[in-house]
Amino acid sequence: xxxxxxxxxxxxxxxxxxxxxxxxxxxxxxxxxxxxxxxxxxxxxxxxxxxxxxxxxxxxxxxxxxxxxxxxxxxxxxxxxxxxxxxxxxxxxxxxxxxxxxxxxxxxxxxxxxxxxxxxxxxxxxxxxxxxxxxxxxxxxxxxxxxxxxxxxxxxxxxxxxxxxxxxxxxxxxxxxxxxxxxxxxxxxxxxxxxxxxxxxxxxxxxxxxxxxxxxxxxxxxxxxxxxxxxxxxxxxxxxxxxxxxxxxxxxxxxxxxxxxxxxxxxxxxxxxxxxxxxxxxxxxxxxxxxxxxxxxxxxxxxxxxxxxxxxxxxxxxxxxxxxxxxxxxxxxxxxxxx
Amino acid sequence: xxxxxxxxxxxxxxxxxxxxxxxxxxxxxxxxxxxxxxxxxxxxxxxxxxxxxxxxxxxxxxxxxxxxxxxxxxxxxxxxxxxxxxxxxxxxxxxxxxxxxxxxxxxxxxxxxxxxxxxxxxxxxxxxxxxxxxxxxxxxxxxxxxxxxxxxxxxxxxxxxxxxxxxxxxxxxxxxxxxxxxxxxxxxxxxxxxxxxxxxxxxxxxxxxxxxxxxxxxxxxxxxxxxxxxxxxxxxxxxxxxxxxxxxxxxxxxxxxxxxxxxxxxxxxxxxxxxxxxxxxxxxxxxxxxxxxxxxxxxxxxxxxxxxxxxxxxxxxxxxxxxxxxxxxxxxxxxxxxx
DNA sequence: CTTGGCACTCCCCGAACCCGAGTGCCAAGT
DNA sequence: ACTTGGCACTCGGGTTCGGGGAGTGCCAAG
Numbered sequence: 001x002x003x004x005x006x007x008x009x010x011x012x013x014x015x016x017x018x019x020x021x022x023x024x025x026x027x028x029x030x031x032x033x034x035x036x037x038x039x040x041x042x043x044x045x046x047x048x049x050x051x052x053x054x055x056x057x058x059x060x061x062x063x064x065x066x067x068x069x070x071x072x073x074x075x076x077x078x079x080x081x082x083x084x085x086x087x088x089x090x091x092x093x094x095x096x097x098x099x100x101x102x103x104x105x106x107x108x109x110x111x112x113x114x115x116x117x118x119x120x121x122x123x124x125x126x127x128x129x130x131x132x133x134x135x136x137x138x139x140x141x142x143x144x145x146x147x148x149x150x151x152x153x154x155x156x157x158x159x160x161x162x163x164x165x166x167x168x169x170x171x172x173x174x175x176x177x178x179x180x181x182x183x184x185x186x187x188x189x190x191x192x193x194x195x196x197x198x199x200x201x202x203x204x205x206x207x208x209x210x211x212x213x214x215x216x217x218x219x220x221x222x223x224x225x226x227x228x229x230x231x232x233x234x235x236x237x238x239x240x241x242x243x244x245x246x247x248x249x250x251x252x253x254x255x256x257x258x259x260x261x262x263x264x265x266x267x268x269x270x271x272x273x274x275x276x277x278x279x280x281x282x283x284x285x286x287x288x289x290x291x292x293x294x295x296x297x298x299x300x301x302x303x304x305x306x307x308x309x310x311x312x313x314x315x316x317x318x319x320x321x322x323x324x325x326x327x328x329x330x331x332x333x334x335x336x337x338x339x
Numbered sequence: 340x341x342x343x344x345x346x347x348x349x350x351x352x353x354x355x356x357x358x359x360x361x362x363x364x365x366x367x368x369x370x371x372x373x374x375x376x377x378x379x380x381x382x383x384x385x386x387x388x389x390x391x392x393x394x395x396x397x398x399x400x401x402x403x404x405x406x407x408x409x410x411x412x413x414x415x416x417x418x419x420x421x422x423x424x425x426x427x428x429x430x431x432x433x434x435x436x437x438x439x440x441x442x443x444x445x446x447x448x449x450x451x452x453x454x455x456x457x458x459x460x461x462x463x464x465x466x467x468x469x470x471x472x473x474x475x476x477x478x479x480x481x482x483x484x485x486x487x488x489x490x491x492x493x494x495x496x497x498x499x500x501x502x503x504x505x506x507x508x509x510x511x512x513x514x515x516x517x518x519x520x521x522x523x524x525x526x527x528x529x530x531x532x533x534x535x536x537x538x539x540x541x542x543x544x545x546x547x548x549x550x551x552x553x554x555x556x557x558x559x560x561x562x563x564x565x566x567x568x569x570x571x572x573x574x575x576x577x578x579x580x581x582x583x584x585x586x587x588x589x590x591x592x593x594x595x596x597x598x599x600x601x602x603x604x605x606x607x608x609x610x611x612x613x614x615x616x617x618x619x620x621x622x623x624x625x626x627x628x629x630x631x632x633x634x635x636x637x638x639x640x641x642x643x644x645x646x647x648x649x650x651x652x653x654x655x656x657x658x659x660x661x662x663x664x665x666x667x668x669x670x671x672x673x674x675x676x677x678x
Numbered sequence: 679c680t681t682g683g684c685a686c687t688c689c690c691c692g693a694a695c696c697c698g699a700g701t702g703c704c705a706a707g708t
Numbered sequence: 709a710c711t712t713g714g715c716a717c718t719c720g721g722g723t724t725c726g727g728g729g730a731g732t733g734c735c736a737a738g
Binding site for chain 4: 679680681682683684685686687688689690691692693694695696697698699700701702703704705706707708
């Protein structure tokens with residue numbers, strides 16, 4: 001009972017602060033939410049909440065502001081789900097259905113997510129490690145350059161240019177191509193290294209260096225190296241918070257330019273459902289006053305990658321979570337149709 | 340003589356303003372540059388320059404600030420070239436030489452350009468319209484999806500997924516693939532449409548829809564649709580201008596998220612050498628207080644695309660121009676080696 | 679445990695203010 | 709015809725001061 005009201009107060013504080021971006025005081029609280037008690041009572045609750053670390057006051061004699069811990073409690077126990085409207089759902093589906101290839105799906109997804117959450121959006125390409133090779137193509141670009149192209153069953157296409165010391169004959173290239181296809185086609189990525197490892201042994205000594213170069217390029221492509229790719233969008237939303245905020249955008253923009261950082265943000269998503277990292281829970285320096293909400297997408301039994309958004313800690317959690325969740329589901333569906 | 344000094348004054352104003360970001364007054368001018376005259380004389384010159392529209396004062400009794408017109412004159416007639424140091428050149432070359440494929444060249448270039456100019460960098464992928472087809476591959480992804488991959492002689496790889504109504508046999512796919520290769524391989528893009536247009540006529544009526552779908556996908560890929568692609572980097576530099584500036588970053592970030600806008604910025608580059616667009620000369624709304632410096636890259640006789648940077652009008656023009664120029668040259672060289 | 683009252687603390691805002699940098703003009707000098 | 713020093717004037721920016729107000733913590737009574 002008592003506990004209940006305290007939590008209600010915390011919820012009210014979070015909601016008001018998210019709406020107004022200003023510290024909220026006891027009087028304003030009782031006016032806007034109809035808790036059936038007096039401001040004085042609320043003040044006692046607030047003092048208790050502050051002791052427990054859920055809220056803080058920026059200055060003496062100012063209102064209260066939620067702490068990271070406060071948001072955490074709000075997200076875990078207090079926030080309901082705010083389902084998307086059905087026009088919204090239709091718009092999402094329609095927009096994603098129009099995509100013509102994987103690149104298009106990814107770029108549409110990131111734009112969509114940024115637009116509906118009004119925040120910075122992140123989308124990771126389907127991971128290669130759980131995919132298989134559909135086809136391998138090896139083509140001569142010039143007398144000293146080959147290009148090897150791997151077509152993945154998710155529709156992703158990876159390529160790599162190989163410099164070779166000396167010219168090779170078309171026959172050698174054709175042979176190499178045929179053997180690569182025979183060895184790797186249809187195989188899951190994890191099996192490819194073993195399948196192609198000994199391939200160069202079949203060639204004349206003269207051609208072995210080329211074979212080895214090609215094989216090692218393929219190996220690089222199917223192992224972690226090229227695996228991860230993240231697209232980013234909606235950075236303009238960062239500038240929306242009139243300078244009034246401690247959210248200095250420069251470090252955030254800097255962090256978001258590093259692929260490694262993006263992968264850390266998306267990668268640490270916990271197994272199922274939605275992951276919410278609030279403020280300092282965040283593994284990345286410079287993003288201490290942002291929250292990151294991510295979801296996995298792909299088959300339920302076998303997620304292929306993650307997507308999510310980055311925004312200020314004082315964001316609309318229920319709405320954002322719902323949006324991320326919905327987009328992840330629709331993307332999963334689109335990609336499933338491909339498989 | 341008189342004219343000479345006025346221009347020297349303009350140059351001094353631009354240089355000081357770029358360095359300090361503060362309106363510059365007559366007294367400070369004579370102190371920092373050794374023009375052999377008194378502040379009063381400078382004041383007369385400044386009044387004249389203001390009448391002619393090259394400089395302006397933000398408020399009465401403040402120093403002067405260059406106008407767009409002033410920067411224009413500075414760039415056209417006053418700025419020397421500020422060559423890069425040889426360690427810088429070496430670093431550029433080395434960094435680009437390590438690239439493993441075209442995507443890598445592009446992403447390295449954009450990072451490089453952003454880093455050395457400390458501004459937002461833009462790099463356009465080599466245009467397809469002046470390239471030729473090296474190889475075409477057609478692969479079955481699932482019973483109702485094909486993927487067609489076009490390998491371009493610049494090392495660029497384009498792909499597209501095709502939905503088909505009904506399953507097709509492997510034989511049909513193989514046939515289609517062979518005919519595509521025969522018709523298009525080695526041809527410049529401009530010749531491809533004619534070469535593949537009648538391809539579907541060779542097929543049984545049952546297979547014609549599939550053939551047509553594939554052909555039209557190829558046509559879309561070689562014509563304007565997928566042609567243009569721009570990568571962007573260094574947006575964090577936008578936030579560097581402490582709020583002191585009229586450069587509201589939100590509209591800039593917004594503009595830079597539109598591929599169309601990026602293409603307009605890069606596309607309108609004049610034929611040869613470096614293009615500099617200052618402030619309102621800029622074709623894009625929201626970028627009125629930024630300048631854009633672009634250069635074409637590729638073979639001298641046949642440039643393939645553009646790259647450049649976007650920064651505040653009060654940028655270091657000589658340095659930035661030199662950097663853009665140098666990077667364009669090195670990228671050209673790298674790509675030439677491929678051809 | 680709740681509530682009204684009350685004293686206290688700061689933050690924010692506006693007004694008044696001064697200071698200094700910078701200008702424009704003018705009259706004298708070269 | 710320019711250049712120069714002098715001089716009055718303007719105006720933006722920083723500082724100080726004080727009041728108003730929102731909000732708090734505590735206490736004593738219900």
